[in-house]
Amino acid sequence: MPFFQKRKNAAMDSLTLKVVGLNHTITISVRPTATVADLKAKIESQTLLPTQYQRLISRGKKLEDDTVVLGEGGAGIQTRTKIMLLHNEFYATDKKGIDAIAVLTDEIKVLEEKIAAESLEQKVVDELITRVCCKLDCVDTNGSERLRAMRKEAIRKAESLAQ
Known part of the structure; x- marks a missing residue:
């Protein structure tokens, strides 16, 4: 050829x-x-x-x-x-929630890195995961299904770190 x-x-x-x-x-x-x-x-x-x-x-x-x-x-x-x-068109109405979830997702990534480095005890990891999940629960979705799905995915990711 x-x-x-x-x-x-x-x-x-x-x-x-x-x-x-x-x-x-x-x-x-x-x-x-x-x-x-x-x-x-x-x-x-x-x-x-x-x-x-x-x-x-x-x-x-x-x-x-x-x-x-x-x-x-x-x-x-x-x-x-x-x-x-x-x-x-949905971005402007959901921007505040998107930004809040992005900040908390970054916290989850930092926590994930600390867990990988094995620098935290399991009790501390559980407490930090609980705190992040509580902060995610406080994010107001204003009835937006898109924000709800993003928040749910972030919570799943945080909870997966507990295992």
Whole structure:
């Protein structure tokens, strides 16, 4: 097989996308069969913006349906396409809760590192986990299912450290 043919096949195996917006500029590689939800998950892992608060725009079209395939037969996105990252309409109303949960998630990560270093007794670990969970319970969700889900996930992560 000629070199240029191999190169063409390799390019068809993945899409390289440039995601810009909200003070981020990142390059992400995904398979053409990946969905919008898969792309949002990769963006979340690099920007820490939860998927439920992302609005993606490509070539003037909103990528709203998370089940749509990115490549041919779906959204029709090609390699080297620029994707705009914006906050969606729910972000402004939930921002206070998002920030509070993010701070507590950072506390959980610090606690996780201390546990890994084995620098804390089990009694102390249990007490710190209880404190973080109490703080998470105090985060007001204002009836937002998205914030409730984020808070629940943070509590699960904190509780998993107890084992």
